[in-house]
Amino acid sequence: MVMRSMLCFTKLVAQALNVVNCAKKGTLVLEHKDERDLGLHLLQFAEVVEEACTNLLPNVVCDYLYNLSEIFSKFYSNPECKVIGSDKETSRLLLCEATAMVMRKCFNLLGITPIYKI
Numbered sequence: 882m883v884m885r886s887m888l889c890f891t892k893l894v895a896q897a898l899n900v901v902n903c904a905k906k907g908t909l910v911l912e913h914k915d916e917r918d919l920g921l922h923l924l925q926f927a928e929v930v931e932e933a934c935t936n937l938l939p940n941v942v943c944d945y946l947y948n949l950s951e952i953f954s955k956f957y958s959n960p961e962c963k964v965i966g967s968d969k970e971t972s973r974l975l976l977c978e979a980t981a982m983v984m985r986k987c988f989n990l991l992g993i994t995p996i997y998k999i
């Protein structure tokens with residue numbers, strides 16, 4: 882049991898770090914408060930996975946995902962953070978892509994198959 886948890890832990894932390902590193906490939910400019918809030922929340926992903934694994938509390942991932950959805954909605958619905966056609970389009974698209982990757986990872990960790998369209 883302990884061995885299995887350790888394996889799960891190591892694998893998940895590696896995956897979490899991978900997601901965060903991918904998001905770092907492009908240049909992210911986080912000038913607006915809503916962009917910063919989202920960026921900072923994304924960076925907490927590895928820590929959240931670590932906490933969930935160490936304490937065997939998968940609900941932490943649910944909490945994190947719920948918060949991420951709210952923070953992303955706030956960013957995306959803010960006219961000041963327009964994505965397509967803005968001069969910060971590349972950076973903001975990267976932020977959207979990183980959010981999608983982290984959300985997908987959270988769903989996978991929780992054993993839920995995400996749908997891509999409603």
Ligand SMILES: *[C@@H]1O[C@H](CO)[C@@H](O)[C@H](O)[C@H]1NC(C)=O
Nearest residue numbers: 925929941942944945946948
């Ligand atoms: C989610 O947001 C609440 C309220 O802001 C905060 O107290 C909690 O720590 C957050 N949880 C995670 C896992 O981000």
